[in-house]
Amino acid sequence: MKKLLIALTALSVLFISAITFVTVWQEDNIESILMGIMENSEEIERQRNDNQIKLVNDVNTYMEIPVREITEEEKELIEKGETTVTDVYQKIFEEKSEEHKTEETPNKDEIVSRYMAELYRLQNEFTARAEATIRQGANYYEGIKDHEQDAEARAETISHFTPVVRNLESECDAKVEALIKRLEEELRSFGADTSIIASIRATYANEKQLKLSYYANKYLK
Secondary structure: OHHHHHHHHHHHHHHHHOOOOOOOOOHHHHHHHHHHHHOOHHHHHHHHHHHHHHHHHHHHHHOOOOOOOOOHHHHHHHHOOOOOHHHHHHHHHHHHHHHOOOOOOOOHHHHHHHHHHHHHHHHHHHHHHHHHHHHHHHHHHHHHOOOOOHHHHHHHHHHHHHHHHHHHHHHHHHHHHHHHHHHHHHHHHOOOOOOHHHHHHHHHHHHHHHHHHHHHHHHOO
16 A cells, blocks of 8 residues: 555645656755655644745735734644644635625725635645545555556556646646736736735745645655
C-alpha cells in the first residue's frame, strides 16, 4: 500500500502545487519535497497556518475595519482537528461580507471580504477533491493489483489518474486567477487601491508549495 501512496502522491501534488511530470524536479518543488520528508508534520502545518495568518494580517491592514480574530473556541477546534484554519477564515470573511450587504454603495471592505470568503471556499473545495482523488486511486489500484504485476498496476493507476489530477489543477488555477482578476476589476472600478492583489497571489503560490510538503510528509516519509 505504501508503494501505491508514493505513486499517487506524484499525482495528487500535481493539483495542489500546480506542477506537471515534466517540471516536477524544479528547484522549488525539490525543496518542498525535501522539507516534507525532513520536517515533522506539526512544523509544516505551522508554516501553512502562518502563511494564511500573514494574508489575513495584510487584508486587515488594507481594510478600513479589520475582521475579527479567531476565537479561543475555534482555536481549540483547530487543535483537535475538528476544523481547519481555512474553514474558520472562510466563516470569518463570510460574516464580514454579510455586515456590509445592506449598504447601498460598494466599499473595499465588503468587496475584499466577499472575495476572500470565496477564495477560501475554493481552497477547501479543491483540497477535498484532491484527497478524494487519492482515495479513488487507492481503490483503483487495490482492484487491479491481484491481476497484474505490482509495477504494471502502479503504472496503470498513474496513467489512469494523471488526466484527472491535471484537470483538477487546471480548473483550480483558472478559478483562483479568475477570482483574483474580478476582485482587482471591482476595486479599480471605484478607484480603490489594488495592492492587496499581490499578497493574495503570493499566498496562493506559497500554499501550493507548502501543500506539496504536506503530501510528501504524509506519504513519502
